[in-house]
Amino acid sequence: MIKHLKIVVMLGGPSAEREVSLRSGAGVAKALRSLGHTVFEIDPQTPHWILPPKTDVVCLAPLHGTYGEDGQVQGQLENLGMLYTGCDAEASRIAFDKVLTKQKCIKAGIPTAKFLIVGSAQTLCPKDFVPPLVVKPVRQGSSVGLQFVERIEDWKNAIEAALKFDSEVLVEEKIVGRETTVGILDGQPLPIVEVRPKTGSYDYKNKYTAGATEYFCPADFDAATTRKIQDAGLGAFNAIGGRDYARVDVMVRANGDPVVLEVNTLPGMTETSLLPKAAAAAGLSYEQLCQRMIDLALKRKSGTDKSGKQRRTAAVLAAIC
Numbered sequence: 156m157i158k159h160l161k162i163v164v165m166l167g168g169p170s171a172e173r174e175v176s177l178r179s180g181a182g183v184a185k186a187l188r189s190l191g192h193t194v195f196e197i198d199p200q201t202p203h204w205i206l207p208p209k210t211d212v213v214c215l216a217p218l219h220g221t222y223g224e225d226g227q228v229q230g231q232l233e234n235l236g237m238l239y240t241g242c243d244a245e246a247s248r249i250a251f252d253k254v255l256t257k258q259k260c261i262k263a264g265i266p267t268a269k270f271l272i273v274g275s276a277q278t279l280c281p282k283d284f285v286p287p288l289v290v291k292p293v294r295q296g297s298s299v300g301l302q303f304v305e306r307i308e309d310w311k312n313a314i315e316a317a318l319k320f321d322s323e324v325l326v327e328e329k330i331v332g333r334e335t336t337v338g339i340l341d342g343q344p345l346p347i348v349e350v351r352p353k354t355g356s357y358d359y360k361n362k363y364t365a366g367a368t369e370y371f372c373p374a375d376f377d378a379a380t381t382r383k384i385q386d387a388g389l390g391a392f393n394a395i396g397g398r399d400y401a402r403v404d405v406m407v408r409a410n411g412d413p414v415v416l417e418v419n420t421l422p423g424m425t426e427t428s429l430l431p432k433a434a435a436a437a438g439l440s441y442e443q444l445c446q447r448m449i450d451l452a453l454k455r456k457s458g459t460d461k462s463g464k465q466r467r468t469a470a471v472l473a474a475i476c
Contacts, residue, residue: 157446159191160211165228167198170220171299171320179424180217186445187214199228206237212452213239216424216445220296224421225251238456240448242420246396250418253293253325256395260415263394265387267415268327268406276315280307287329290314292321296419303329330406330414335374337388337403338422338433340444341451344385345433349374370429372436380411387413399451402430 164187166180167173177198184194195207199222206213213232215223222228226248232239242250249255260267271284272293280288288304290313300320302313317324338345349371376384388403395418402422406414422430426441434444 157190161193162187163195163197163210163213165197165215166217168218168222169200172220176217176219182426183217183424183445186442215239215241216448219421238452240452241399242397247420249395250420253417256418259394260391265390265415268330270325270327272323273326274323280310289327289329290317291325292317293323293325295320332406332408335405336429337385338430339392340400344389346373346436347384348372348429348433372432384413387415391415391418
């Protein structure tokens with residue numbers, strides 16, 4: 156039996172993914188209300204939000220991008236001693252930084268693409284990096300700023316375009332193979348989703364344009380390859396210190412070897428997003444997935460007693476002073 160709760164859903168925010176976040180948030184809020192919860196929606200366009208009195212838990216699932224996924228809002232909620240869904244502040248900070256994520260994966264022995272970091276459009280392409288290459292802002296999500304270098308002549312324009320979204324960009328070898336994603340829920344990998352754009356790459360446009368991409372779940376891999384892909388996804392999730400849920404993007408080479416691209420700690424939550432697709436393949440409805448996220452946060456309630464009250468008291472005193 157579901158206990159009816161007072162839940163705050165955070166959605167929107169100040170990031171480049173604001174519009175998608177609003178769509179995700181509308182779906183999550185509707186689902187939680189359908190389960191009988193009292194739901195308040197907060198759009199944290201600035202960090203000066205105030206929670207309603209007696210809030211039981213904050214649902215961060217729809218708050219994609221900067222401020223939502225980079226650990227900032229998680230840190231604020233931790234200082235308040237407030238329960239919230241998803242990864243903690245430190246894991247969120249690491250996962251949002253593609254370089255830190257790669258470093259954690261390398262240390263844990265998780266396969267990832269060869270890469271370098273570039274901070275200026277004047278930087279020349281190193282001789283040991285041969286196109287095709289992928290260029291991404293180090294700290295962005297949802298394919299924001301994604302560029303491709305198919306020829307060496309594309310290098311400068313690709314770097315300049317990606318640098319519009321961050322002060323550093325990640326340059327990776329382009330992995331040729333099948334594009335997949337592994338949802339993680341409560342420490343377990345969900346069925347694999349394979350992503351096949353009808354044209355081009357799985358960029359922002361193809362990700363959020365209806366009918367532009369085909370999805371296959373469970374993906375058609377043999378049992379051994381499926382295990383390897385799921386193990387790589389779960390390994391990356393554990394390497395960044397993840398908890399509750401996330402989605403790990405994994406390329407699969409022609410020989411079946413997985414290559415982890417990144418970890419998304421607050422993946423899309425529209426009803427057609429990849430994590431809900433994976434959950435549905437595992438037998439969980441959209442509403443059940445939203446409730447599971449809340450339940451996982453509530454499991455931590457016993458750990459917020461004394462220390463949480465102390466942080467909350469300190470925060471109130473600081474505000475008064």
